[in-house]
Amino acid sequence: MEAGVACKLNYPTWIRFGRKSTGSLRFDRIAKQEHKTRVVVSAHFPVQTSSNRHRSVSLEVSCSSYTNFSASTMETGSIHAPYDEALMLKNKSLEVEPYLNGHSIYLVGLMGSGKTTVGKILSHVLGYSFCDSDTLIEQEVNGMSVAEIFKLHGESFFRKKETEVLQRLSSKKQLVVSTGGGAVVLDVNWDYMQKKGIVVWLDVPLEALAQRIAAVGTHSRPLLHYEDGDPYTKALKRLSYLLEQRGKNYAKANARVSLEEIAGKLGYRDVSDLTPTEIAIEALEQIEVYLKEEDGMAIAGL
């Protein structure tokens, strides 16, 4: 089909895919001028996942001639086009960036929710600096690891340092900050994060978190050392408890990125099929929704 349409117009077509089963097909401007072709496009986007993880999209396109608009359809068929997530991420960041106005992004969520992984992707695509609050704390405490800080100085010392780090970052713009899972508990931390920042919650099902943590081990996460059992069981038990304690705090975030919802939208059966880039795209979408709402409220004087 792609070849067929291109052949009729003698120019290549551009196909842009949206994420919510929508998209558009754009024809080269010169092609439109030269051929005086009015293109009527009806697109159908069932998302399919192939075994090599490259998504392809079926697209049905109908074209009719401009000079004889009522004329019959030139061609109908189906295109399988690669789903370029890096390009989609870039496009989304270009769309969101002007609304961001330099505001920093603070990622919150339970241990293993991907704050560091997704944060690095976001900082790179937005051209922001990336900070990991745990790493900054470790640097402040003479390079001691988080686990060692907990062991030697206790959790309250760690929390004090965490607040100091967030206070220091709060005066800066254009940062993507991966916070520690417990940063949401203290109100003062929210004041710092929201001073020049937007808080985004990565909401990941507990089983997926426990799987991720079990894959790398629990040694670097001292709060997971209280339970018995294998790493998966230990992580699942403790994370369930922590979510009960902190659920309300995470829900205060300006934007929520639910992996279950993204997987549903993309037609995946399991959240573990999602790539960090797909999660980063959704984070930008949710940030955009939040900023547009804020903008609307400011214009309405609310």
Ligand SMILES: Nc1ncnc2c1ncn2[C@@H]1O[C@H](COP(=O)(O)OP(=O)(O)O)[C@@H](O)[C@H]1O
């Ligand atoms: N979308 C993802 N799918 C699978 N594994 C992931 C994903 N995001 C992160 N991980 C893995 O999970 C672990 C924890 O991720 P990380 O970004 O360090 O989380 P956090 O900073 O929230 O603790 C790492 O081993 C990372 O490679």
Ligand SMILES: O=C(O)C1=C[C@@H](OP(=O)(O)O)[C@@H](O)[C@H](O)C1
């Ligand atoms: O949930 C928590 O209270 C903690 C999460 C950890 O960070 P990650 O969420 O980056 O693992 C780290 O700050 C510390 O072990 C405490």
